[in-house]
Structure formats: structure tokens, C-alpha cells
Amino acid sequence: MTQEELFKKLIAHSKEYGYIFPSSEIYDGLGAVYDYGQMGVELKNNIKRYWWDSMVKLHQNIVGIDAAIFMHPKTWEASGHVGAFNDPLIDNKDSKKRYRADVLLEEHIAKLDEKIDKEVEKARKRFGESFDEAKFRTESPRVQEIQAKRDEVHSRMVKALTDNDLDALRQVIIDAEIVCPISGTRNWTDVRQFNLMFSTQMGATSDGSNTIYLRPETAQGIFVNFLNVQKTGRMKIPFGIAQIGKAFRNEIVARQFIFRMREFEQMEMQFFVRPGEELTWFHKWKQTRMRWHQSLGFGAENYRFHDHDKLAHYANAATDIEYKFPFGFKEVEGIHSRTDFDLGNHQKFSGKKIQYFDPESGESYVPYVVETSIGVDRMVLQVLSAAYTEEKLENGESRVVLRIPSAIAPVKAAILPLVKKDGLPEIAQNLLSKLKYDYVVQYDEKDSIGKRYRRQDAIGTPLCITIDHQSIEDKTVTIRYRDTMEQKRVPMADLPQIIEDEVSMKKLFRIIETEPEC
Numbered sequence: 001m002t003q004e005e006l007f008k009k010l011i012a013h014s015k016e017y018g019y020i021f022p023s024s025e026i027y028d029g030l031g032a033v034y035d036y037g038q039m040g041v042e043l044k045n046n047i048k049r050y051w052w053d054s055m056v057k058l059h060q061n062i063v064g065i066d067a068a069i070f071m072h073p074k075t076w077e078a079s080g081h082v083g084a085f086n087d088p089l090i091d092n093k094d095s096k097k098r099y100r101a102d103v104l105l106e107e108h109i110a111k112l113d114e115k116i117d118k119e120v121e122k123a124r125k126r127f128g129e130s131f132d133e134a135k136f137r138t139e140s141p142r143v144q145e146i147q148a149k150r151d152e153v154h155s156r157m158v159k160a161l162t163d164n165d166l167d168a169l170r171q172v173i174i175d176a177e178i179v180c181p182i183s184g185t186r187n188w189t190d191v192r193q194f195n196l197m198f199s200t201q202m203g204a205t206s207d208g209s210n211t212i213y214l215r216p217e218t219a220q221g222i223f224v225n226f227l228n229v230q231k232t233g234r235m236k237i238p239f240g241i242a243q244i245g246k247a248f249r250n251e252i253v254a255r256q257f258i259f260r261m262r263e264f265e266q267m268e269m270q271f272f273v274r275p276g277e278e279l280t281w282f283h284k285w286k287q288t289r290m291r292w293h294q295s296l297g298f299g300a301e302n303y304r305f306h307d308h309d310k311l312a313h314y315a316n317a318a319t320d321i322e323y324k325f326p327f328g329f330k331e332v333e334g335i336h337s338r339t340d341f342d343l344g345n346h347q348k349f350s351g352k353k354i355q356y357f358d359p360e361s362g363e364s365y366v367p368y369v370v371e372t373s374i375g376v377d378r379m380v381l382q383v384l385s386a387a388y389t390e391e392k393l394e395n396g397e398s399r400v401v402l403r404i405p406s407a408i409a410p411v412k413a414a415i416l417p418l419v420k421k422d423g424l425p426e427i428a429q430n431l432l433s434k435l436k437y438d439y440v441v442q443y444d445e446k447d448s449i450g451k452r453y454r455r456q457d458a459i460g461t462p463l464c465i466t467i468d469h470q471s472i473e474d475k476t477v478t479i480r481y482r483d484t485m486e487q488k489r490v491p492m493a494d495l496p497q498i499i500e501d502e503v504s505m506k507k508l509f510r511i512i513e514t515e516p517e518c
């Protein structure tokens with residue numbers, strides 16, 4: 001199965017088992033907007049709980065807030081989003097389709113890379129064992145020719161974007177002879193900047209002064225509350241403020257399911273530090289956040305850092321944590337050293353002093369900020385992509401199983417009476433009524449036990465508890481583990497401890513805490 005086929009299956013599976021649905025599907029959906037179903041919302045809540053607790057519970061010097069989505073419009077002038085949160089757009093005059101100019105070029109570059117890889121693979125087949133790939137790449141005239149074209153497009157694109165030169169960006173598209181995938185023509189408009197913020201009107205009048213924006217990041221709600229939290233919480237630098245909430249971006253190229261959405265959720269933490277200490281904290285948070293990701297057990301080889309060469313105007317260091325999705329390594333989280341840009345600008349735009357008096361140095365200053373910013377939806381996609389497994393079993397049957405880490409699985413245990421009679425459903429219901437206070441548990445008595453196990457495998461339930469006739473006699477049950485399919489007979493009285501050992505987040509927290517304390 002190719003990665004593309006796997007991804008299609010994952011999307012279909014997510015819908016079939018109540019994880020993710022297209023938004024307003026009865027009206028044929030809404031572009032890049034999705035709804036979470038009964039399983040998806042549990043997974044999402046567990047991911048958020050894991051993030052929140054590892055920030056706020058594990059750190060005495062990090063507290064949380066929940067700021068409003070609507071903010072004073074000046075917020076977005078101060079943050080730079082009104083002036084610079086733009087994508088360069090170009091339209092094809094024949095198909096009337098709109099594209100991001102940089103994405104058209106990146107796709108063209110990716111095609112040239114693929115061409116080079118094909119040449120290499122052809123040569124590998126031709127030369128067999130004696131093939132020297134590095135030599136071939138530097139010496140083959142054909143590869144050199146494609147590489148030169150690729151490098152030229154890339155360097156001109158980077159220069160045009162850096163200089164914000166939209167005419168030059170268009171000229172690269174023309175010179176590279178890029179055609180519209182729909183019309184097949186090169187009949188392009190000029191490139192224009194398009195602001196990604198959604199706006200709406202507040203109050204009854206509709207003049208421009210009432211225009212407000214749907215926040216494109218949650219971070220600004222933290223910055224504007226810096227003094228409130230620092231003073232009321234008596235916080236001492238270094239300290240952090242964490243927040244989980246919705247963000248909105250009018251993404252032009254929205255694809256790959258829930259990877260790039262127009263309404264999504266972020267988990268952001270701004271860590272306020274002394275000026276000059278920001279890079280030390282940046283490196284600490286890089287490691288701590290990588291541990292958080294890797295604690296989920298999806299394999300260290302599937303993660304990597306992508307350090308930014310080209311930094312945003314407010315940053316003095318930035319990196320992405322990338323995960324190997326079925327469509328390649330892509331960003332899940334950004335870690336940015338944002339200097340004093342945000343607090344400094346809010347001080348300027350609001351006219352209010354936003355400073356911290358440091359009792360240790362006896363000085364007042366605008367703190368520097370290290371930010372960790374992760375998309376909840378991208379985490380959901382990461383977990384589902386890593387967890388989705390199709391298995392051939394020894395008896396010739398097959399099963400689809402979601403190997404979601406037990407601590408964040410939507411349903412922790414299924415309680416299954418072997419038959420619908422002889423008092424077994426009553427015992428099962430009694431057990432459910434005890435466990436439901438601590439865990440999401442599901443009762444199921446329909447179909448054969450084998451079919452019920454498959455249903456639970458497909459939604460990723462780590463434990464199945466089966467009540468049979470022996471349970472009446474000796475108060476024992478069979479517990480079946482999702483990943484190994486191993487079955488064990490255990491006393492019913494031991495179940496709370498067995499479930500706790502299997503699904504507790506504590507194991508994950510201990511992995512994160514093996515890192516130097518932030």
C-alpha cells in the first residue's frame with residue numbers, strides 16, 4: 001500500500017468510526033473546516049489534557065489562562081498581523097483559480113527534485129552494486145542541468161519573498177513556465193498580497209472602526225495579559241503562561257485533511273525570561289518539547305527539528321518539530337525565541353508600561369519570550385497516522401487497529417458480557433457503573449465477542465473486559481489487550497488498578513521529566 005493510499009484509508013476510517021467528519025456535510029461540506037465526532041472529541045480532549053498537565057501541573061512556574069477570541073483591533077496592529085500576515089496570491093485568468101504564488105513555486109521545485117531522484121534510481125538499476133550515488137549526483141550532466149534549474153528557481157523565489165517583491169515573484173513563475181493544473185495555461189494575473197485574518201463587525205454600525213478580527217494565533221491573548229497574570233499570580237521571571245484555544249486563518253491552500261484548516265486549535269505557552277537568557281531557554285524548551293512528542297512512543301526516527309534559516313523580523317531563533325506524516329515530514333510544533341518584540345510593541349501601541357521589576361538585579365525591563373506553539377488538530381492527525389495499522393492475523397483473518405497510546409485513547413475499556421442472558425449483562429452494567437466515574441468506558445452486548453473485539457480495535461480501545469459464566473462463580477473476568485491480543489483471567493476487584501496502570505498519564509510525565517527542568 002502506498003502512503004497516499006494509506007492516507008485515504010485513514011481519512012475514511014476517521015469518518016467511519018466517529019473521529020472526524022467534514023463540517024456541515026449535509027450541505028456538501030465547507031472547505032478546510034472539520035467537525036470532531038464522538039471519538040475524535042475524546043482523543044482531542046486527552047491530547048489537550050496531556051499538554052496542559054505537562055505545562056501547568058508539572059511546572060510550578062507556568063500558569064494557564066483562557067483569553068477571548070475577539071481582541072481589541074489594535075492588538076493586531078501591534079503584533080504585525082495587520083501589516084504582514086499575508087500570503088502572495090496569483091490567479092489563472094482562464095480557469096479563474098487562485099493559488100499561493102510561493103506554493104506554486106515550491107511544488108515546481110518538488111517536481112524537479114523528483115526528476116532528479118528518478119534519474120538516480122534509473123542509474124542505480126543500471127549500475128547495480130557498483131553504483132556511487134554521490135558521484136552520480138555531482139557528475140551526471142542531466143542531473144546537473146535539472147539541479148541548476150531548481151537552484152535558480154529556489155534562490156530567485158527566496159529573494160523575491162525576502163524583498164517582498166511581488167513582480168519578481170510573478171516573473172519567476174513565468175520564467176519557470178509553470179502552468180495552471182486546471183486550465184493548462186500560463187495566463188497569470190499579477191501577484192497580490194492577501195491578509196489571512198478573518199474579520200467581522202462588532203456592534204450595530206458597519207463603519208471600519210468596528211472591524212475586529214478572529215485571532216490568527218492565541219499568543220496575543222497571553223501577551224496582553226502579561227501584567228495581569230504576573231501581578232495577580234506574583235510570578236517571578238522566568239515564568240510561563242499557557243493557553244489552549246481556537247485560532248482562525250483564511251488559508252488559501254488548505255489541504256491534507258485536518259493538517260491545514262481554516263478554524264483550528266492551538267496550544268501555546270509563552271515563557272518570559274531575562275533579556276540575554278532567551279537562547280538558553282530556547283534550547284531547553286526545544287529538548288523538553290521533543291521529549292513530550294517522543295514520550296508517545298511513535299519512534300524517535302519519525303521526528304526531526306527543522307531550524308529556520310530565514311527568521312521572522314521579531315525572532316532571533318526558531319525551529320519546527322516535524323513528524324513523518326504519510327505525506328512526508330511536516331511541522332507539528334513551532335518553538336520561537338520572539339525577543340521582546342510583542343511586549344515591546346504592545347507597550348508602544350497601548351501607551352501602558354509593560355515591564356517587570358527584577359528583584360534580583362534591581363532593574364526593570366521588557367521580558368524576552370520563548371514560545372512553544374503546537375496545533376491540536378495536527379497532533380490528532382499525527383496520532384491517527386501513527387496509530388492506524390492493518391494486520392494479518394495468524395488465523396488468516398485481518399484486523400484494523402488504532403494503536404493509540406492508552407493514556408490518550410478515547411475509550412479506556414469496553415465491558416462485554418459474553419451473552420445477553422444468565423445475569424451476565426447485569427454484572428457488566430454493575431462494573432460499568434463503578435468504573436465510569438474514573439474512565440470513559442463502553443458497554444457492548446451486540447454481536448459475537450470476536451466482532452465486538454474488532455470494533456474496539458478499530459476505535460483504539462486498549463482494554464476489553466469480558467464477563468462470562470465463570471465470573472458468576474468466582475468473580476473473575478477476562479481482560480484482553482488491544483495491541484498483543486493477549487487474554488488474562490483476573491479478579492474483578494483488581495480491575496481499577498489494572499486499568500490505572502495501563503492508562504495513567506504518569507508514565508508519560510516521567511519521560512518528560514527526565515529532561516533538565518525548565
Ligand code: GAP
Binds near residue numbers: 218261268
Ligand atoms: N504563535 C505562533 C504561531 O502561531 P505558527 O507556526 O503559525 O506559529 C503554530 O503556528 C502551530 O499551529 C503550527 O505548528 C501548527 O501545528 C498549527 N497551525 C498553524 N496553522 C494551522 C492551520 N491552518 N491548520 C491547523 N494547524 C495549524
